[in-house]
Amino acid sequence: MSDDYEIRRFTAASKGEAGFPDAESWLQAVAFGFHESTRTPEHVAKSLETYAADRRIFTGAYQTREVAQGSLPAEVPVATFGTFRKTLNIGFGRLLETQLVTAVTVRTSHRRRGLLRRMMSEDLAMAKHDGVAMAALTASEGSIYGRFGYGVASFERTVKVDTTSRFQLNHQAAGSVDIADPPVLLDLAPEVFDRVHRLTPGSIGRQEWYRQLASGSLGRDGKEDPAIKVVLHYGPDGAVDGYVSYKFLGWDTEPHTVQVVDFVAATNEAYLELWQFLAAIDLVERVTWEEAPLDDPLTWALADPRCIDSSDSRDMLWLRILDVVKALEARHYPVDGRLVLEVLDPLGLTGGTFTLEASGGQAAVVRPDTPGTPDLTLDISALASIYLGGVCPVTLTAAGRIREHKQGASLQARGMFAVERATHCLTHF
Numbered sequence: 001m002s003d004d005y006e007i008r009r010f011t012a013a014s015k016g017e018a019g020f021p022d023a024e025s026w027l028q029a030v031a032f033g034f035h036e037s038t039r040t041p042e043h044v045a046k047s048l049e050t051y052a053a054d055r056r057i058f059t060g061a062y063q064t065r066e067v068a069q070g071s072l073p074a075e076v077p078v079a080t081f082g083t084f085r086k087t088l089n090i091g092f093g094r095l096l097e098t099q100l101v102t103a104v105t106v107r108t109s110h111r112r113r114g115l116l117r118r119m120m121s122e123d124l125a126m127a128k129h130d131g132v133a134m135a136a137l138t139a140s141e142g143s144i145y146g147r148f149g150y151g152v153a154s155f156e157r158t159v160k161v162d163t164t165s166r167f168q169l170n171h172q173a174a175g176s177v178d179i180a181d182p183p184v185l186l187d188l189a190p191e192v193f194d195r196v197h198r199l200t201p202g203s204i205g206r207q208e209w210y211r212q213l214a215s216g217s218l219g220r221d222g223k224e225d226p227a228i229k230v231v232l233h234y235g236p237d238g239a240v241d242g243y244v245s246y247k248f249l250g251w252d253t254e255p256h257t258v259q260v261v262d263f264v265a266a267t268n269e270a271y272l273e274l275w276q277f278l279a280a281i282d283l284v285e286r287v288t289w290e291e292a293p294l295d296d297p298l299t300w301a302l303a304d305p306r307c308i309d310s311s312d313s314r315d316m317l318w319l320r321i322l323d324v325v326k327a328l329e330a331r332h333y334p335v336d337g338r339l340v341l342e343v344l345d346p347l348g349l350t351g352g353t354f355t356l357e358a359s360g361g362q363a364a365v366v367r368p369d370t371p372g373t374p375d376l377t378l379d380i381s382a383l384a385s386i387y388l389g390g391v392c393p394v395t396l397t398a399a400g401r402i403r404e405h406k407q408g409a410s411l412q413a414r415g416m417f418a419v420e421r422a423t424h425c426l427t428h429f
């Protein structure tokens with residue numbers, strides 16, 4: 001394979017910069033890989049401007065031999081792999097730098113020749129070499145990434161909420177809401193999100209595009225979105241502490257429906273009061289949201305929790321630990337304890353036996369000189385799954401994903417890896 005392809009890495013470039021033509025071809029390949037319509041030159045330029053702001057690194061596999069007559073030119077990569085770095089909230093307000101992997105595509109005519117394996121293995125090794133202890137992605141299919149050591153660490157669900165008279169919240173409003181001109185979110189959205197990010201285990205720092213999406217400045221089709229409406233929530237001190245960006249789906253949609261585009265609330269009150277607002281919109285009988293948490297306070301605040309129809313829940317964030325010692329020592333532990341973990345790593349990046357000793361919230365992690373019998377044996381992907389407290393080690397033991405050598409060690413791990421509130425990630429990338 002190595003003779004047929006050359007792997008190139010370069011930084012995202014905006015229009016007018018030297019690297020723009022390469023970035024443009026790379027993006028064209030990504031759009032093709034995800035079955036999108038060919039993007040207009042304006043859409044490409046706008047997308048690349050946001051990618052440049054994220055300082056994304058583009059990796060592409062290029063054909064080294066002459067391309068077949070009439071086929072796409074050699075400048076268009078046959079495989080793509082994008083990365084950028086943001087922080088991950090790992091519980092109790094701690095943020096860990098994380099390598100975000102995105103835009104993974106391999107052209108159908110070049111698939112199953114090891115291009116994904118090569119790009120993934122090389123990229124994870126380079127990120128580790130840079131001192132990054134964690135990588136993350138969201139997956140198109142559940143069967144691809146476990147083999148590279150990724151494990152599911154958070155979930156989300158689509159909700160359809162009945163907002164007719166059936167919707168009654170047991171909540172006394174403490175703040176207020178009002179409608180805003182959508183472009184205000186260009187400045188406000190990152191500020192409010194930053195508060196949510198620091199509060200929510202599993203949250204990933206957002207890319208530049210989010211504020212543009214929420215404000216209607218750049219929709220998924222590359223154009224402004226005039227359908228976007230925005231409501232702000234003000235706390236008792238008058239400061240904005242939440243917002244919802246939403247769209248009415250039209251009079252032909254039955255029941256009349258509002259679709260949430262982005263829902264960001266930095267306090268419990270803001271969350272419930274923004275729901276109260278959505279439920280109060282006249283002539284609307286249903287509100288849908290595709291990125292709702294599984295463990296949702298709304299369920300428990302409703303007089304009739306069956307207002308929420310939610311048959312569609314799915315994995316969201318997949319994590320890959322690149323450095324066990326660094327990742328485990330970065331966490332806060334709510335319970336003191338000692339665990340000996342035997343960690344198996346299919347890529348050989350960070351496997352071994354580790355003693356995790358947590359005391360007063362801090363942890364020391366060492367590789368014992370003479371590893372005896374561990375308390376738990378687990379794959380690096382299972383360790384990633386329990387890392388944010390969003391997946392229960394006892395359940396993974398029941399599934400055979402964790403082997404418990406000391407009785408009760410999985411339950412002990414559950415307590416040690418617990419986080420202060422439900423794990424949830426509002427950032428798709």
Ligand SMILES: CC(=O)SCCNC(=O)CCNC(=O)[C@H](O)C(C)(C)COP(=O)(O)OP(=O)(O)OC[C@H]1O[C@@H](n2cnc3c(N)ncnc32)[C@H](O)[C@@H]1OP(=O)(O)O
Binds near residue numbers: 104106137
């Ligand atoms: C983070 C993201 O961007 S998620 C989006 C992922 N991309 C897509 O879904 C777009 C459509 N699919 C594709 O472009 C390609 O099929 C890819 C990227 C999924 C796979 O690329 P390939 O170069 O064919 O993968 P490669 O040949 O390196 O295979 C590596 C391993 O993964 C396995 N694999 C690859 N694709 C899949 C799949 N869809 N389902 C299950 N296993 C898979 C291969 O069998 C191989 O296994 P092994 O090495 O353990 O024997």
